Amino acid sequence: MGPTRRILFGALAAPLLALRPAAADDGERLGRLAAAYPDHIARREGADLVWRDGTRMATGAGAPERPFEVMLRDATLADQMRQAYPAGPPAGPPPRNHSPGRLRNTAFFVKMYGDCRHGGAQGRHRTVTWMPKTRPQALPVTTVNDVATRLERVVADLEGLPDRLKAYLVPSAGTFNCRTVADTGLLSMHAHAAAIDLAVAHSDYWSWARARGDIPYRNRIPYAIAEVFEAHRFIWGGKWYHYDTMHFEYRPELIGGS
Ligand SMILES: [Zn+2]
Known part of the structure; x- marks a missing residue:
């Protein structure tokens, strides 16, 4: 030719x-x-x-496909599904800009869970008791999509883990928080009360690393904990390039389970 x-x-x-x-x-x-x-x-x-x-x-x-930084601020529903969430124990640090679940279409979640900025979400919350046998803590969680009930199933399974793992879980840094994500200005899944943070003491967050260029991966949360959440279709921020290792959110479109 x-x-x-x-x-x-x-x-x-x-x-x-x-x-x-x-x-x-x-x-x-x-x-x-x-x-x-x-x-x-x-x-x-x-x-x-x-x-x-x-x-x-x-x-x-x-x-x-558009550059990751562009999609992050303005994800379509197709973009929201673009990055596959890896099943099972992590094989290694996530590839650059592979943060499955961080691409979210705001209009979709606001329509589903209500808009906390106008009081439209809070009426759909109920209290879930986090780790009642370890260190009880009352947390508001959305009833939309049965997220509150699903989190109670997560709690029941977590209570069955070995005691040495409980230090990662309590106290929880919280569920509902009507706030935006620092680097995108868009509503967090915490604004929808469909996310939970574990104990801050053993957590790592990508922007704490204050790195230039590539973000060095860091995680101290045992996968046994994430495995419990994933079985109930909560994804883990520990599988993100922009890691947030204490963070879990209900995202059944990205993961199988019950
Ligand atoms: Zn979080």
């Missing part, structure tokens, strides 16, 4: 190769997103999600 033909072939084939698998992947992933929130989402229809109340939300399906 001469140079001209090679250039032509490249110019024609590259977009097809890039777009076709992406669009197919988006369809499969958005089907998983719809299935993960059956109380709210009726179905995926083409590039839209259709809510049970009839609301249609555009997903951005089929659009090319």
Whole structure:
């Protein structure tokens, strides 16, 4: 093949190769997103999600991937599903900018959980007792998607772990906090009362490292703890490049379980 033909072939084939698998992947992933929130989402229809109340939300399906920092501040629903959450014990530090779960479409979660900035979420909270046999602590958790009940199942399983692991769990640094994430300005899953932080004493957070360039990974939380949360479809911030090792949030679209 001469140079001209090679250039032509490249110019024609590259977009097809890039777009076709992406669009197919988006369809499969958005089907998983719809299935993960059956109380709210009726179905995926083409590039839209259709809510049970009839609301249609555009997903951005089929659009090319944008730089991580751009998606982080303005994630479409397709972006929200773009990074796969790895199952099981971590094989090593997360790859650069692989922070599955940090890409969140704000409109989606605000519609589902209510907007705490206008008092729209707090009426849906109830109290969950964190670690009642170890160091009881009353924490507000959303009842939307049965998150409060699911967290109680997590608590029951955590109470069964060896006592040496309890120091990582108590006291919890909290669940509900109507706040934004420092580096994005967008609502945290704590604003939706669908997240919990473990004890600060044994935790590590990427921005504490104050690194230039690559972020050096650091974690002291045993995976046995994260494994319990993951079984109930809470993802762990310890699997993020931008690690937040005390942080767990309910994200059933990214992880299987009960
Ligand atoms: Zn947190």
